[in-house]
Amino acid sequence: MEVDLHTALALARASTRALLELSPLAHREIVEALQHEIAVLEGHSDPLSLAAANAVKQYLPEAA
Secondary structure: OHHHHHHHHHHHHHHHHHHHOOOHHHHHHHHHHHHHHHHHHHHHOOHHHHHHHHHHHOHHHHHO
16 A cells, blocks of 8 residues: 555656646646645645645645
8 A cells, every 4th residue: 555655646746747847837727726735635624634735735846
């Protein structure tokens, strides 16, 4: 299971980086989608959701 999770995360990072490089519009859309997901996760306020929000935030420095 842990290998599957690491594989999924690696693929998600690679996909996000590739989409960010497509165009300025794609870059903006990805950033907005990440910000939305972070807000939704933080809205749940449980420890697992907050941890997930912090993990997604790691994409923003690359995206911004």
